[in-house]
Amino acid sequence: MTSNLFDLTGRVAIVTGGNTGIGLGMARGLANAGATLAIADRNSDNAAQAKAELEKFGHSVLALTTDVTDTKSVAQMVVATLGAFGRIDILVNNAGISISAPIEEMALADWQKVIDVNMTAPFICAQAVYPAMKAAGRGKIINIASVLATLGAGGAANYASSKGGILQFTRALATAWAADNIQSNAILPGWIDTDLTKRAKEIRPELHDRIIGRVPAQRWGTPNDLAGAAVFLASAASDFVNGAALTVDGGFSIQG
Numbered sequence: 001m002t003s004n005l006f007d008l009t010g011r012v013a014i015v016t017g018g019n020t021g022i023g024l025g026m027a028r029g030l031a032n033a034g035a036t037l038a039i040a041d042r043n044s045d046n047a048a049q050a051k052a053e054l055e056k057f058g059h060s061v062l063a064l065t066t067d068v069t070d071t072k073s074v075a076q077m078v079v080a081t082l083g084a085f086g087r088i089d090i091l092v093n094n095a096g097i098s099i100s101a102p103i104e105e106m107a108l109a110d111w112q113k114v115i116d117v118n119m120t121a122p123f124i125c126a127q128a129v130y131p132a133m134k135a136a137g138r139g140k141i142i143n144i145a146s147v148l149a150t151l152g153a154g155g156a157a158n159y160a161s162s163k164g165g166i167l168q169f170t171r172a173l174a175t176a177w178a179a180d181n182i183q184s185n186a187i188l189p190g191w192i193d194t195d196l197t198k199r200a201k202e203i204r205p206e207l208h209d210r211i212i213g214r215v216p217a218q219r220w221g222t223p224n225d226l227a228g229a230a231v232f233l234a235s236a237a238s239d240f241v242n243g244a245a246l247t248v249d250g251g252f253s254i255q256g
């Protein structure tokens with residue numbers, strides 16, 4: 001047993017969607033625990049700011065322009081990370097989008113886009129990092145689902161379906177790669193204040209107070225509230241945790 005079960009010194013993590021929101025919150029936690037980071041997003045402007053912030057923890061950060069739905073782009077993400085740091089120990093499949101509409105009005109393209117980013121991309125990324133993790137004899141995959149993975153969400157059927165799918169994919173990964181000493185787990189965030197939920201609040205201004213009223217913690221979560229869960233699932237502290245779903249929602253989903 002190491003002296004600090006949560007120490008990530010010498011470990012290399014890729015965080016998709018790490019330039020903002022929950023991804024950046026988790027990246028801060030991983031960097032603070034000693035990990036070296038690659039963040040992978042489409043928007044290089046945000047990435048420059050996130051890179052500068054994360055480098056204050058003391059390690060150089062690779063900010064990659066990546067579209068996680070594109071197999072070639074993801075292959076480049078893996079090659080660039082291995083080229084810069086020589087290993088990949090941790091993959092956080094965090095990049096996600098939401099396009100809400102009533103089911104009867106939802107465009108097929110909007111259904112498909114959400115499934116592509118939230119559910120198919122984690123499959124693409126996991127497949128791409130597998131050879132490096134298998135060769136190293138260890139790995140941690142963390143998939144960001146949502147409390148909506150297990151709740152009815154009539155106005156966001158594409159999103160809830162993608163998150164239910166990623167939860168089940170996590171369990172499939174956990175069984176498939178356990179023998180390679182790769183643990184795969186999911187985090188189910190509740191309502192977290194980010195650009196994604198800011199957009200939802202612009203459409204439904206009453207959402208802000210409604211959520212505070214429904215969350216036992218009586219507040220929205222912040223991206224940094226996810227940092228501890230990410231460090232736990234990325235570290236030796238979770239070596240016998242595999243296929244789990246860790247809810248981080250201030251008690252929202254156990255509310256009667």
Ligand code: NDP
Pocket residue numbers: 016017018019020021022023040041042043044046066067068069094095096097117118144145146147188189190191192193194195196197
């Ligand atoms: P944000 O909108 O703040 O951030 C989403 C991130 O994903 C951005 O960095 C964005 O970067 C990136 N991204 C989107 N599409 C792609 C793509 N095709 N390729 C690469 N990167 C992409 O959202 P959150 O931080 O709120 O969400 C992060 C994750 O947490 C998502 O999976 C979301 O579903 C999940 N979640 C969020 C909750 C919340 O309340 N906020 C609750 C439960 C789960 P760029 O645009 O530069 O590509």
